[in-house]
Amino acid sequence: MIHSRRTRAFAQNTSQRHRQGKTGPGEDPIPTLRFGVNYTPRRGWFHSWHDFDPAHAREDLAQIAGLGLDHVRIFHLWPLLQPNRTLIRRTAVDQLVHLVDLAGEAGLDVLVDGVQGHLSSFDFYPEWTRSWHHRNVFTDPEAITAQAELMRTLGAALADRPNLIGLQLGNELNNLVEHNPVTVAEVDHYLDTLLAAAREHLPPDRLVTHSAYDAAWYGDDHPFTPEASARKGDLTTVHPWVFSGDCARRYGPRSPQVLHLAEYGTELAKAYATGPARPVWVQETGAPEPHIPAADAPEFARATVRNAAECAGLWGVTWWCSHDVDRSLADYPELEYTLGLFDSSGRPKPIAEAFAEAIAEPHTVQLRDTALVLDCTPGTRSVSGPGGAYFEEWMRLRAEGLRPAVVLAERAADEGYLAARGIKEVVRLP
Template identity: 80%
Template sequence: MVVDTFVVDKSQALTESRAGPEEDPIRTLRFGVNYTPRHGWFHSWHDFDPARARADLDQIAGLGLDHVRVFHLWPLLQPNRAVVRTAAVDQLAHLVDLAGEAGLDILVDGVQGHLSSFDFYPEWTRGWHHRNVFTDPEAVDAQATLLRTLGRALAGRPHLIGLQLGNELNNLVEHNPVTADEVDHYLDTLLAAARDGLGEGGGLVTHSAYDAAWYGDDHPFTPEASARKGDLTTVHPWVFSGDCARRYGPRSPQVLHLAEYGTELAKAYATDPARPVWVQETGAPEPHIPAADAPDFARATVRNAADCPGLWGMTWWCSHDVDRSLADFPELEYTLGLFDSSGRPKPIAAALAETVAELRQGPHRAPPRETALVLDCAPGTRSVSGPGGAFFEAWMRMRTAGVRPAVVLAAAAGDARHLAARGIKEVVRPS
């Protein structure tokens, strides 16, 4: 693939244009934050303090954000395969209610699973009792029971956005080998359980994966699963994936447009042209993004992603820095908060709040992206679409030249109805 030369084909896209593009509706974008408790990080669930949680949530609401994403710990919720602890579920429901009282909507992640480089497995999946969490039928059934229970406990709250299966469950693949077909079965089973718990109309049912799902050759969590299962597509475009910030520089177009690119890449894999995309995690980790550059990074990241038709919203990672009294976290985890570990807002918090306020001044409509770059890859060559890959660099060259490129899969590049539904009038092929 040569990134300097492109072949443009307008005829296919313009054929049957009477079908008309699926215009992005006038909407209010959602802006929120992933909630990391200031006191004790997620270990705080061992001695949950509602007053401290409410203080954290009030700080978040004070930035003008409208929602939080929250996480309990799987071993505390389900310490035995046959037991979901009522007291732990009640804690989570209490946190959901506190968020509502602070004026925040809330998405609950169910199976954690994985958080900030640490894996949290119940003992019944480990050691002498080891079970593959993706393929063992009884382990999958237990997770379905947990999600069904959480859904029923949370259903009916007007400020509940919905229930997500868990945080980046594909981080568990290294210790739980699984095939793509087995992942599909796993996701289908758990999504059905979450929907059963919430009930129809009870909120969104979603799942999430870290960037290997989009960039990793032969990774068993596939782009198709992310873009076609659940009620919307979630993306976690991190600047350390593929060494993006180190490869191109923290102020580079490749970094400042990464969340925008991730949104457009995700839209390419969807079969429904109107399927929304949620930038559910992005942040400014040091040293990948130096603290002095973080405010401008936040402004550019949010504005660029907001220019994508079909964006549901953005959720920053994260609310509060990890306190350095806690040992063994990767260095970047101590710097990701909008607030430091003493509760003081950092310059990035002001930058994010100002940018959100600007974007909320009126209803938002992102114009259609009329030019699409064709992605032709197989599961084993998915890395062409990640940082350093030829497709990634081709898209970024177009973007820095002033084009607002969409992405279309090669299999759909000749589908006039698909192109028209997305408002695409020309396709550009790297050659």
């Protein structure tokens, strides 16, 4: 049943009950398991920032809180925040702070993404990075300095907001590499610089993160690496999408490969971390049509939450997205119009009720004392993605009832590391 709007304190207490077990041997327990949604404004999509209406945002946020969720992830647009390399618009920053406050009134905590960047198949660049003024946003020193200043400004503006989870550099910034060629070393410098800037004004208990789409994990020689995702920032974010590698079409929308994809993405991310205690956040997952037919979407949501919640060290699950894109807006890929928990009129869809029911269940971390060894190079990373030999063997074991952990080949003989993760046996691909 869909819940009425609740206060933040009630959200925290309810979330506390979701975690029934410890995170695993050698790890500190995570006090809450968080469930939220990526906020897509119902009226005007993210173009609504051009004429921000607090009343409309308040209505959307009340609907979200009514599902029993405890947080939202929100996105302003980079060109509106920083239309000139040396100009950050105070009005735009104030709008963002206002939205964070409105979320707090609804009982919702907030993660703020800074550099947008990429959203729902559209890329948003300030004019000072384009055409006659083209700058590579990842490598141009002045462009990096400008983005760092934007993150620093957002951190200063939001530092005292009690419902702020933290700052993220931007949404799936690795989508921008096609038009901004970059090396692994240059990506590392870019991320390190912006993460430090985002951290500068925030209290130590707030998160600083970054995100990447699945090519970071599955793409051969992609310059955003699994190591960067799993070792930079305060936790690891994963965006396990069923269309990556054509997963849902390859295996079917009800297949184990689809229903356990978020669980798999969480376990894969844990393997690349330097230590066993680093949390993982399933920060984007959703049920895009036609990959997941509408009739299958509720069960997909239930299974995704249940299976991911069995993973030790899971921070939470944040659904993409809150509201469908209105079909009056043109030129989106078809799947982007159907991803919401609410339709474009604000009515909850069957998937909304399924998601609300799934997050209200008790969730218990399950033992993973057997690990499947992942042996790949940057140039063969695709073995771990849909269609790859490693992915298929992990899923075969999972379908047989085993819950395999993932361990990198270079750690497979490290007894201390394996013991810290509770792994007693390692197995390799046939």
